Amino acid sequence: MNTDHSIIKHKKLSTENAAFYHQYGYLIADGLFEASEIAEIKEEAVQIFRGQRGDIEGLKIPEGQASDFEVLKNYIAIHFPHKISPKILDYVCHAAVAEVLTGIIGPNVKCMQSMLFVKAPGKPGQSWHQDEYYIPTRDRSLTGVWVAIDDATVENGCLWVIPGSQKNMPIRRRIPYHGSEYGDVDLCELEPFTEKDAIAVEVKKGSVVFFNGYLFHSSLRNKTTNNFRTALVSHYMSAESLLPWDWDGRLPLKEDMRDIMMVAGKDPYAHKGTKQLTYPFLRPDVVNIVKES
Numbered sequence: 001m002n003t004d005h006s007i008i009k010h011k012k013l014s015t016e017n018a019a020f021y022h023q024y025g026y027l028i029a030d031g032l033f034e035a036s037e038i039a040e041i042k043e044e045a046v047q048i049f050r051g052q053r054g055d056i057e058g059l060k061i062p063e064g065q066a067s068d069f070e071v072l073k074n075y076i077a078i079h080f081p082h083k084i085s086p087k088i089l090d091y092v093c094h095a096a097v098a099e100v101l102t103g104i105i106g107p108n109v110k111c112m113q114s115m116l117f118v119k120a121p122g123k124p125g126q127s128w129h130q131d132e133y134y135i136p137t138r139d140r141s142l143t144g145v146w147v148a149i150d151d152a153t154v155e156n157g158c159l160w161v162i163p164g165s166q167k168n169m170p171i172r173r174r175i176p177y178h179g180s181e182y183g184d185v186d187l188c189e190l191e192p193f194t195e196k197d198a199i200a201v202e203v204k205k206g207s208v209v210f211f212n213g214y215l216f217h218s219s220l221r222n223k224t225t226n227n228f229r230t231a232l233v234s235h236y237m238s239a240e241s242l243l244p245w246d247w248d249g250r251l252p253l254k255e256d257m258r259d260i261m262m263v264a265g266k267d268p269y270a271h272k273g274t275k276q277l278t279y280p281f282l283r284p285d286v287v288n289i290v291k292e293s
Helices: 015-024 035-049 068-072 086-092 095-104
Strands: 026-029 077-079 109-117 143-148 159-161 174-176 186-188 199-201 208-212 217-219 231-238 261-264
Touching: 015 026, 015 095, 026 095, 035 068, 035 086, 086 109, 086 231, 086 261, 095 109, 095 143, 095 208, 095 261, 159 208
Parallel strands: none
Antiparallel strands: 026 208, 077 109, 109 231, 109 261, 143 208, 143 231, 159 199, 159 217, 174 186
């Protein structure tokens, strides 16, 4: 469903773009990042996975003169890379990203999570899910921002979305999954939709995909032998809403989780201050998060 209105042109969000996002739950910004910026993120990713930027739970520091391919081939992603990389932090708060977010969320925007995917050849995809299942907001404002650092294709495991699936949709229950395409033990119940309603979101490096936290989306296994699918993925929401997030059970559940960064506008709850609660960790090949649904 790549229509003229689904693609942000000339790095400027139009009224039609915003309307498309609210109708179908996603939006593509072609070439939002410059080639030099993508190259910098790509190099920074290598240094992060080499352990050169700080401690990462679960990361094994490579020995000897391992090539970049040898270092990265074992991994899918690192969560919260912005905690140890000022460069990644800068890109999470990128002005062009913030400009689009204010047009689809509102003037005050905060970020609570970043992830750096490399998705090495052969690594599994992520099963059908809604991001608000993991990161609940109180106003349905959660927005994922998916920056393509490599070209994302069907072959190397690009995003798949079900357009319009976010509208009037509650958080769906998770059902067991026993296949090998996804690195998960369960997946989201899609009814009244089916996988036949899904479209592949193939994008060139430098492009950015914005998608709503209730949108059904997934990715498949990287079926290539030598192509990574690197992407910087962060989650944002309206700063006017509280964030009752327990970080998948790692934190005591409170009314408002305050390990956040402002990326646009003002923080209505600035009087609460912010806290350093999360830390970088390696994403396992198989994810098993148990939550009530």
